[in-house]
Structure formats: C-alpha cells, structure tokens
Amino acid sequence: MKEYQIDVQLSSNLKEKPAFDQLSFGTVFTDHMFIMDYTEGMGWHDARIVPYQPISLDPSAIIFHYGQTVFEGLKAYNTKDNEILLFRPDENMKRLNRSNKRLVIPEIDEDFALYALKKLIAVDKDWVPSVEGTSLYVRPFIFATEPYLGVRPSAQYSFVIILSPVGAYYKEGINPVKIAVEGDFVRAVKGGTGNAKTAGNYAASLKAQHDAEKQGYSQVLWLDGRENKYIEEVGSMNVFFKIDGEVVTPELNGSILEGITRKSVIELLQYWNIPVVERKISIEELFAAHHEGKLEEAFGTGTAAVISPIGELSWNGEKITVNNLETGPLAKKIYDSLTGIQTGVAEDPFGWRVVVETE
Ligand SMILES: *Cc1c(COP(=O)(O)O)cnc(C)c1O
Numbered sequence: 001m002k003e004y005q006i007d008v009q010l011s012s013n014l015k016e017k018p019a020f021d022q023l024s025f026g027t028v029f030t031d032h033m034f035i036m037d038y039t040e041g042m043g044w045h046d047a048r049i050v051p052y053q054p055i056s057l058d059p060s061a062i063i064f065h066y067g068q069t070v071f072e073g074l075k076a077y078n079t080k081d082n083e084i085l086l087f088r089p090d091e092n093m094k095r096l097n098r099s100n101k102r103l104v105i106p107e108i109d110e111d112f113a114l115y116a117l118k119k120l121i122a123v124d125k126d127w128v129p130s131v132e133g134t135s136l137y138v139r140p141f142i143f144a145t146e147p148y149l150g151v152r153p154s155a156q157y158s159f160v161i162i163l164s165p166v167g168a169y170y171k172e173g174i175n176p177v178k179i180a181v182e183g184d185f186v187r188a189v190k191g192g193t194g195n196a197k198t199a200g201n202y203a204a205s206l207k208a209q210h211d212a213e214k215q216g217y218s219q220v221l222w223l224d225g226r227e228n229k230y231i232e233e234v235g236s237m238n239v240f241f242k243i244d245g246e247v248v249t250p251e252l253n254g255s256i257l258e259g260i261t262r263k264s265v266i267e268l269l270q271y272w273n274i275p276v277v278e279r280k281i282s283i284e285e286l287f288a289a290h291h292e293g294k295l296e297e298a299f300g301t302g303t304a305a306v307i308s309p310i311g312e313l314s315w316n317g318e319k320i321t322v323n324n325l326e327t328g329p330l331a332k333k334i335y336d337s338l339t340g341i342q343t344g345v346a347e348d349p350f351g352w353r354v355v356v357e358t359e
Contacts (some may be wrong), residue, residue: 004112006048007046008048008049008123011032011051013152014031014250020129021134023165025137025166025167028164028165028175030128030165031051031107031123031164032052032124033052033053033162033163034119034120034161035161035233036049036159038157040155048167049088049116049119049120060148067200069105069142069199070096070100070102070103070105070142070198071139072197073139073304074088074098074138074260075135076135076163077342077344078128078129081344082130085344085356086123086127088122088354089354090114091260092140092260093311094110095301099196099197100142103193103198105144105153105154105324107272110161113159117140118159118354120161121356122357124136125356125358135165135168136165136166137162137166137304138161139158140160141160141161142158142159143158144145144156144157158316174305174308174309174331176309176310176311176325176334177312177314178217178312179218179219179234180219181221181283181313182327184206184208185205186224186228187201187205187225187232187255188225188314189224189226190255190256191252194254194257198311198323205236208276209235219300221283221310224255230280231256231282232255232256234300237256237259237300237301237338238256238259238261238300239300239301240299241286242297243288243330244296245279246276247274247276248276248279249262250280250281251279251280260303261303264338264350265334266338271349271350273343287315287318287320290320290322296323297324297328298313305341307334309323309327311326
C-alpha cells in the first residue's frame with residue numbers, strides 16, 4: 001500500500017457522549033471529521049482530520065444551485081470483543097466513484113478513501129456504540145465548492161466524512177410496514193441519475209413520500225419512469241418478493257440504485273440454494289401473484305434497516321396484505337444472518353467484514 005498522508009488535528013474540547021441506549025438516527029455527531037479538497041490542476045489535496053465543525057462556502061458555490069454532489073452510507077459495529085467492524089466498505093468506495101463519474105466529479109483513490117475512513121473511526125473509536133442494535137453510521141460525501149453560477153462541472157470540490165452513532169432501527173423487533181404504490185411521481189428514469197447516490201434523487205422523492213405519509217403509509221413503492229409499470233425500489237431501499245418459492249428482485253436497469261445489501265442478499269440466497277432471480281416485475285404481476293395466493297413475502301433492503309418487511313401494499317384503490325402483516329421466515333432468516341455477520345456474532349463465510357485497527 002502507498003504511504004498516505006493525513007494531517008490530524010485533535011479536538012481539545014471533546015463533546016459529552018449521548019446515552020448509547022437512547023440513540024435515534026442522524027442527530028448526534030462525533031468529535032472529528034475527515035476533509036480533503038480538490039482543485040483543478042492540483043487534484044485531491046490537503047487530507048486532514050479536524051474537529052467536527054461547520055463548513056464555510058461561498059453562496060454561489062455550485063452545490064447550492066445545481067446539486068453536483070454524491071454520498072455514501074455504511075455502518076461500523078462494535079463487537080463483543082471490542083473490535084470495530086465494517087461491512088464491505090470497499091463496495092461503498094467503488095460505488096462512490098461510479099456516482100462520481102455520473103455527476104462529472106473527479107474520482108477519488110478508493111484505497112486512500114477507505115484508509116481515511118478507518119483512520120477517522122479509529123480517532124473517534126469511543127463513539128462506536130456497543131449496545132445491541134446500535135452502530136456508528138458513516139457518511140462520506142463529495143460536493144462542488146467552486147463559486148460560479150454558470151452550469152458546468154465545478155473545478156473545486158470537498159470530500160468529507162462524518163460519523164454519527166445511531167440507535168437500533170427496530171426498537172421492538174422488525175415490523176412490517178404499509179406501502180403505497182406510487183402511480184404518478186417517479187424517483188428516477190432510465191438515463192437519469194437513479195443509479196448514482198446523489199442528492200437530486202432524494203429531492204425528487206420527497207413529495208411522494210410526504211403525501212404517502214399523510215395517507216398513513218410509511219413509504220412508497222416506485223414504478224419505472226417510462227411505462228409506470230415495472231417495480232423499481234421501495235422508499236430508498238431495494239425491494240425483494242418471494243413468489244411461489246422463488247425470490248424475485250427488479251433487475252438493475254440504470255434507474256435503480258445498486259444496493260450493497262441487495263447484492264449481499266442475492267449472494268446469501270445463492271449460498272443457501274434458494275432460487276433468486278433478477279428480472280423485470282410489473283405491479284400487475286405482483287398483484288396477480290397475490291390473488292393466486294403465491295405472494296409469500298415482500299421486503300426492502302438497505303444499510304439503515306438491513307431488512308424492512310412489507311406488510312401491506314395499496315395500488316389503484318386495492319389493498320393487499322402480505323404474510324398476514326407479519327415478518328416472514330425468509331426476511332427473518334436474512335436479517336439474522338446479515339446482522340450476525342455485520343456484528344461479529346456469526347461466521348463470515350464470504351469475507352465481508354473489515355476490521356478497523358485502533359492500535
Ligand atoms: C443507498 C440506497 C439503497 C441501499 O443501498 P445499500 O448499499 O444497501 O445501503 C437503495 N436505494 C437507494 C435509492 C439508495 O440511495
């Protein structure tokens with residue numbers, strides 16, 4: 001490995017840590033952050049770990065006006081033996097660069113970014129909670145900082161990593177949620193930025209999400225943006241269905257975000273010899289499968305919740321319930337296996353875990 005240079009400026013004013021058994025999501029941040037800048041002609045430079053602090057930007061910075069930005073999300077876990085584990089973080093760095101390419105943001109050195117991420121976690125190691133179900137959420141992001149109102153890719157960027165201890169996603173075990181199938185708004189279209197982890201996709205999703213919540217639903221099920229027919233994702237998670245013994249997930253089509261949890265679920269199912277296919281699946285087909293009694297389970301997958309079972313689906317004035325509004329055995333098995341690997345209580349036959357050295 002190359003020699004990497006990161007300047008470390010430790011905080012002289014450490015924060016009081018929150019009660020780790022009362023954490024929610026994304027409200028508390030650790031003592032330090034990583035930051036590195038990009039300037040055209042110079043490349044990425046000035047990698048540093050500094051006290052967590054506000055960022056000062058010119059009001060004309062491109063990020064504010066045209067949304068040239070990408071992000072990642074992953075978690076670090078404290079094991080029973082006080083080891084800190086990451087789950088497939090190399091996949092996050094690869095995806096960050098795929099997102100960069102789509103947003104015309106200069107690529108980062110993936111090995112260096114992972115090294116920086118681990119180093120930051122090591123500095124703030126006392127912030128990795130050890131209460132069951134908790135973790136340290138890691139948010140790397142890159143944004144355009146050049147002050148300029150013209151529309152073109154920025155000549156300057158910052159790459160920042162922040163850390164946030166987060167609580168158990170499910171306080172009383174995993175609970176199936178109610179989902180509204182979205183018939184009007186779309187999250188992304190083929191040829192757009194749906195397969196990049198970029199802010200604009202989230203901005204585009206807020207209205208449908210907001211309306212669905214007002215109607216008593218947790219999330220929306222997104223259909224494709226061309227024909228409004230094929231299932232793409234659920235909320236900001238990938239989606240799986242168990243139909244007549246076979247697991248089906250929408251195939252990657254350019255508008256679906258390639259989740260690392262999705263990829264891991266597919267690999268787990270293959271390892272267990274449970275039939276799994278990636279293909280187009282229409283909302284008509286899904287409801288027809290339910291009418292024939294063949295829809296056994298439905299669940300979303302993503303880093304935040306890992307597995308989120310779907311208990312009810314509403315579409316075109318019809319409501320169907322899946323598995324009696326209960327968590328299905330497959331969703332439970334996948335949840336237990338993945339969280340077992342992530343938290344170090346189970347074997348890791350795939351070599352997915354990465355240890356953070358804290359000296
Ligand atoms: C991040 C994300 C996912 C889930 O990806 P994971 O790598 O599994 O966390 C799914 N859909 C969208 C739109 C996302 O942004």
